[in-house]
Amino acid sequence: xTGEGGDGAAGLRPWRKPRRLPSSPLYAIVRWxxxxxxxxxxxxxxxxxxxxxxxxxxxxxxxxxxxGTWNPDAGDYAGGTLVVGTVITTLVAMIIVVPIGLGTSxxxxxxxxxxxxGPLSTSIEFLAAVPSIVVGLWAxxxxxxxxxxxxxxxxxxxxxxxxxxxGPAYGPSVLLASxxxxxxxxxxxxxxxxxxxxxxxIAEREAAMALGATHWQVVRRTVLPAAxxxxxxxxxxxxxxxxxxxxxxxxVIGNRPAIPHxxxxxxxxxxxxxxxxxxxxxxxxxxxxxxxLAAILLLLTILVNVAGQLLVRRxxxxxxxxVRGAVA
Amino acid sequence: xxxxxxxxVALDSVMPDMGLAEVTRRRLLxxxxxxxxxxxxxxxxxxxxxxxLITVPLGLAPLVALVIAxxxxxxxxxxxxxxxxxxxxxxVPGGGISTAIVGSGEIVTYAIALAVPMGxxxxxxxxxxxxxxxxxxxxxxxxxxGVPSIIIGIxxxxxxxxxxxxxSNVAAGLALGVLMLPIMVRxxxxxxxxxxxxxxxxxxxxxxxxxxxxRSVVLRGALPGVVTGNLLxxxxxxxxxxxxxxxxASPTLxxxxxxxxxxxxxxxDAQQAAWGTALVLxxxxxxxxxxxxxxxWTLNRKTx
Numbered sequence: 001x002t003g004e005g006g007d008g009a010a011g012l013r014p015w016r017k018p019r020r021l022p023s024s025p026l027y028a029i030v031r032w033x034x035x036x037x038x039x040x041x042x043x044x045x046x047x048x049x050x051x052x053x054x055x056x057x058x059x060x061x062x063x064x065x066x067x068g069t070w071n072p073d074a075g076d077y078a079g080g081t082l083v084v085g086t087v088i089t090t091l092v093a094m095i096i097v098v099p100i101g102l103g104t105s106x107x108x109x110x111x112x113x114x115x116x117x118g119p120l121s122t123s124i125e126f127l128a129a130v131p132s133i134v135v136g137l138w139a140x141x142x143x144x145x146x147x148x149x150x151x152x153x154x155x156x157x158x159x160x161x162x163x164x165x166x167g168p169a170y171g172p173s174v175l176l177a178s179x180x181x182x183x184x185x186x187x188x189x190x191x192x193x194x195x196x197x198x199x200x201x202i203a204e205r206e207a208a209m210a211l212g213a214t215h216w217q218v219v220r221r222t223v224l225p226a227a228x229x230x231x232x233x234x235x236x237x238x239x240x241x242x243x244x245x246x247x248x249x250x251x252v253i254g255n256r257p258a259i260p261h262x263x264x265x266x267x268x269x270x271x272x273x274x275x276x277x278x279x280x281x282x283x284x285x286x287x288x289x290x291x292x293l294a295a296i297l298l299l300l301t302i303l304v305n306v307a308g309q310l311l312v313r314r315x316x317x318x319x320x321x322x323v324r325g326a327v328a
Numbered sequence: 329x330x331x332x333x334x335x336x337v338a339l340d341s342v343m344p345d346m347g348l349a350e351v352t353r354r355r356l357l358x359x360x361x362x363x364x365x366x367x368x369x370x371x372x373x374x375x376x377x378x379x380x381l382i383t384v385p386l387g388l389a390p391l392v393a394l395v396i397a398x399x400x401x402x403x404x405x406x407x408x409x410x411x412x413x414x415x416x417x418x419x420v421p422g423g424g425i426s427t428a429i430v431g432s433g434e435i436v437t438y439a440i441a442l443a444v445p446m447g448x449x450x451x452x453x454x455x456x457x458x459x460x461x462x463x464x465x466x467x468x469x470x471x472x473x474g475v476p477s478i479i480i481g482i483x484x485x486x487x488x489x490x491x492x493x494x495x496s497n498v499a500a501g502l503a504l505g506v507l508m509l510p511i512m513v514r515x516x517x518x519x520x521x522x523x524x525x526x527x528x529x530x531x532x533x534x535x536x537x538x539x540x541x542x543r544s545v546v547l548r549g550a551l552p553g554v555v556t557g558n559l560l561x562x563x564x565x566x567x568x569x570x571x572x573x574x575x576x577a578s579p580t581l582x583x584x585x586x587x588x589x590x591x592x593x594x595x596x597d598a599q600q601a602a603w604g605t606a607l608v609l610x611x612x613x614x615x616x617x618x619x620x621x622x623x624x625w626t627l628n629r630k631t632x
Contacts, residue, residue: 131567244476
């Protein structure tokens with residue numbers, strides 16, 4: 001940076017004692033201190049999670065990651081079933097949210113007239129601010145009875161799919177948790193994909209139109225491919241959120257740490273298991289095992305988020321990051 | 329049908345002995361096939377557009393239903409006493425959520441005290457010192473903003489509750505602050521990016537200190553974005569439950585914990601209280617979001 005020399009300052013403001021460096025040491029200390037403290041926080045978080053989980057990894061070995069059952073009463077600690085539960089819940093949530101989110105963002109960005117699209121996207125962004133505990137409360141007290149009485153019996157009756165949707169229908173289930181995650185991540189997906197779609201230059205649309213493309217063909221062949229990496233980033237970041245959501249999932253998944261035999265069965269995710277087990281865990285190995293679950297979750301979400309950030313960067317999507325900070 | 333001279337000339341040059349009837353026949357053939365094509369493409373497009381448009385109510389319906397349910401069920405619980413009275417044991421009427429409101433306020437105050445100044449200074453650091461260190465800090469902020477809130481709760485538990493052997497709102501505030509910090513850093517940085525570097529250099533060349541330029545040029549220019557970003561981060565922090573789970577002494581001492589606790593209880597009174605608290609929380613978060621956007625809008629107009 002330029003501007004360290006203070007000769008000009010002395011010339012312009014002769015009534016003051018000339019300063020060689022127009023910089024106050026206090027400001028430098030505060031600025032560097034804040035950055036240093038932040039670095040210490042990031043490193044401290046990772047180090048404390050890893051070091052506190054080391055006892056569990058020492059006990060069960062690296063196979064903690066994939067094998068065995070979670071049964072604290074018998075002294076069995078392994079995260080495998082919970083990793084499977086987390087992956088299944090997130091996957092089903094994405095199967096629900098990706099088509100709906102993409103359809104909504106294409107509609108808002110390309111199809112709906114502007115006087116309606118503006119308020120619509122603003123309200124979607126407001127809905128992103130709804131706290132996850134409120135979504136969880138609603139899902140537990142309103143949605144879950146509806147699932148138990150109507151939705152899940154109906155799914156059981158489907159001819160082929162009932163291998164996946166096998167009863168009995170309780171209400172709280174892997175499917176309900178996935179639906180909750182889909183509801184919670186929808187605003188994120190829509191807001192980010194809409195930004196990506198809106199970022200496609202008008203010239204590209206006009207070029208496609210000039211070649212005789214219909215409105216839909218412009219969207220399908222020009223706008224969507226151009227916004228592809230932005231949309232991929234939106235979905236990746238939504239996956240990150242879905243993986244890490246714990247409270248709302250803990251309320252509706254039924255908390256049974258075993259591989260669910262169907263989507264209507266209760267299950268557990270890494271996050272929901274941490275919520276339910278941490279307070280009751282026996283000191284020492286028990287606590288360490290719960291923190292080991294947190295370590296796995298941390299690893300998963302960091303991998304997903306770094307992938308998402310790389311996707312955003314590749315498209316020079318600084319604006320996307322800004323929006324993410326605003327809505328996520 | 330109007331004649332197309334250029335096609336006529338082209339046809340004449342390729343097939344000079346073709347009669348006018350044949351030319352017209354072929355021209356109509358081309359025209360009809362083009363019409364069929366556009367018709368087909370329009371139909372297919374309309375069908376796909378309809379599919380897209382159907383997803384809008386499909387996606388919005390649960391969110392709208394959720395807000396309506398919270399308002400209608402929460403309104404029944406809400407009255408002045410609910411906000412001003414302390415929670416009562418199950419079966420004793422007249423309980424409120426005053427302790428939870430006060431506790432949440434205290435936690436959020438600690439979080440603001442930690443995150444807002446740090447967020448500003450880190451963003452200023454990123455603004456003034458571009459380079460590998462800034463990139464590393466920025467990367468750290470990106471990683472942190474993706475860390476699940478439950479893990480930040482465990483972190484606060486590990487560095488505070490476990491060390492000092494007691495639950496505390498300070499630990500909860502620390503957790504919330506750590507959660508909000510990366511969001512604030514990125515929002516502040518985005519806002520400061522809109523300030524031209526020329527202005528910063530002009531300030532420095534006038535002999536002002538860095539701190540003075542940061543205050544009078546960078547912060548002033550970035551103010552709408554900074555205020556909006558911080559308020560939105562705050563709105564997110566207020567609604568978080570997971571960081572408080574292992575740090576707050578009792579579920580009656582924070583609104584989100586109170587909801588989490590009461591939601592799972594079989595008593596209608598507890599569920600009613602959960603709905604009432606949810607409504608208070610929702611209103612708070614929405615008000616913060618609205619203020620954030622209004623501030624951005626007003627200040628943007630003023631500085632222009």
